[in-house]
Amino acid sequence: MPTPHYGQPRYRVIADHLRRRIESGVIPPGSLLPAESMLASEFRASRGTIRQAVAALRESGLVTTEHGRGTYTNVGSYEYAPDRSAELQTRQRDVAADAELADLFDIEVGAVLIERQSVTRKGKIVETVIKAYRLPPTSEGN
Template sequence: MPTPHYGQPRYRAIAEELRERIESGVIPPGALLPAESALTAEFDAARGTVRQAIAALREAGLVATEHGRGTYATPRRHVCGLDEGSETETQQRQVAADAELAALFAVEVGAALVEQQSLTRANGAVGTVVRTYRLLQTER
């Protein structure tokens, strides 16, 4: 972490840094945040402090946590820098892995994946389309 934030709890400083990464697109919608162990090393903080920071982001609606998947950035309804009328639509569906996705995920072609598509519109015109993929989590 570049500079300490005196007078502010450590978890809030960590949450603020992660919020900036999410809002700037360094961590795009649907992307997983680094693992807790990586964040504790990066910020030189205790695991509980990192968990408090993630909880603050979850409370603000910037991230969501799924058991077995991890914590990921959630799509925003309004995108900074665009007109007030801009919004993001998110759709999710199950797809079969093509050869390229199968190689990336180290699974067989045809394996079940979840595709999440976030489409941002400003004044009715499409601004961005972001597609993310993850393995389908099956219940055991």
């Protein structure tokens, strides 16, 4: 992303670009941000600069970082639906991994995952349903 930043710190330019992706739904609520190395490659920046950008997003409440797991967009911390009259409802629950999820997470079928479901409604009409899954936090190192 070789664009001029006109005196603005590089990490701030990157944070603003990621913020636009999150707010527009390109990176959906509850989903994992790309790895630092991928972002560093995409933006042609050092990992330290990427860490500063992610820290800025964390300070603004758009993302949460879990040690050893990655950085997730926060569900409900921004208006995901383009239509401001739409209502966003979220819920989180533990679910058993089916065969597909177990394969994706490299865990056993039936292992516990955390499911975040976001439902956007306009009146009584459901516009979108987004489900995101992640491993539960471990007691190791916490």
